[in-house]
Amino acid sequence: MSSYAKELEIAQLAVQRASILTKRVFHEKAKGTVSKDDKSPVTIGDFGAQALIISALKANFPDDEIVAEEEAAQLREDENLRHTIWDLVSTTQLSDPEAEGMLGGAIDDEEAMLTLIDYGNSKGGAKGRIWAIDPIDGTKGFLRGGQYAVCLALMVDGDVKVGVLGCPNLPIDDSAPLTGGMESGQTDEGRGVLFSAVLGEGATSRALTTGELARQKDISMRAITNIASATFCESVEAGHSSHGDQAEIAKLLGITNPSVRMDSQAKYASIARGAGDIYLRLPVSETYQEKIWDHAAGDLIVREAGGAVTDIHGKRLDFSIGRTLSNNKGVVAAPAAAHPEVLKAVQEVLSKK
Known part of the structure; x- marks a missing residue:
């Protein structure tokens, strides 16, 4: 029980x-x-x-x-x-x-x-x-x-x-x-x-x-043997996540499948059951803080399905601070085995900005 x-x-x-x-x-x-x-x-x-x-x-x-x-x-x-x-x-x-x-x-x-x-x-x-x-x-x-x-x-x-x-x-x-x-x-x-x-x-x-x-x-999340075969989920709204940065990250990883854009934590759910593989929410503002209710359930579901979820710095999402994720920037969610490679590509692209 x-x-x-x-x-x-x-x-x-x-x-x-x-x-x-x-x-x-x-x-x-x-x-x-x-x-x-x-x-x-x-x-x-x-x-x-x-x-x-x-x-x-x-x-x-x-x-x-x-x-x-x-x-x-x-x-x-x-x-x-x-x-x-x-x-x-x-x-x-x-x-x-x-x-x-x-x-x-x-x-x-x-x-x-x-x-x-x-x-x-x-x-x-x-x-x-x-x-x-x-x-x-x-x-x-x-x-x-x-x-x-x-x-x-x-x-x-x-x-x-x-x-x-x-x-x-x-x-x-x-x-x-x-x-x-x-x-x-x-x-x-x-x-x-x-x-x-x-x-x-x-x-x-x-x-x-x-x-x-x-x-x-x-x-469970889909096991990725070749990162180039992965599929991204991303936000529909460019104001929620940087589509341009994500395109650069996909190129760096050799991913050619078109990204699937959808609203809401349905993205977390979709990758958790293997319908997609990677969810990125890349910062579009220095000052914006994510709300805990936008991530808490999805974060757990992905991790329990065999995924890893961090921010762009590789830190776990911290829900203990208050109503926002003030200790974090952005979200990188991927199968646990592939997460380090995805995170490295994210950091390489964002470091050029």
Whole structure:
């Protein structure tokens, strides 16, 4: 039995329920939307998913702290937006009564929803049990019907112990190759994956469902015998990672396969199950600090699938400092055996800048 068996199950069910809400938001409200203004579908989905996840965590682990992206001040001032989100939150549940019951049942009212959202205000740190939530990671991917992720991780004394990613638009089939067509126009058929890991216990995938958890499968990164045959995953947005530097790194490594661009921690999930091989997030700003909720779950899942994850200096990602990865610059994720070669190429290219 896992040392974090309850935490893992609650996290999986909470992410599964929140993923249902995000899909409802997309199908009911996001068609034709391309911007993130205050009433955009991603705003509705962010708040709603965060409320549902925190509700489950507080029902089961009331003393744990939570680091999350959203706060409820905007909803207290915007009655229409608050009502819209409450309508979704109050009517989204798992179809399996036992699974729904494990999450603590329904949220009482709008005020309770606002209180739950604001529980995500922890400053993080190196002591105690802290959950990190990104309710919709990959804003533009979500809006275009491409890749996004519902992300949840548990850190204990600054070390990530449990990680769960809900990726509603990734193919269920772990062997499905990455393609350039994954970034828009996805259908629900054959798609929707829940990725999970517990420190020291490996990584798994299973189909996202609307009720109880589906049967899991072990996943692992692909063994690379020749680095030139590898496939990169990178961010869609050039503002998130330097595409030019990555092209130079690929050239240095002899990699000719086209990079696959997708939003969110779906990149971590994709390389963890061997659909891709290398994920680079290269710094585009001297001052930008990555948020812990953008990396905690994916970092653990890749490492438990046989990968290594560091920053561009070869340091492990440090989740113990606060709400950001202030001790790190960039991300280099690759199969453990290939990671030193990839890191060397990254450092050689970046040293010329």
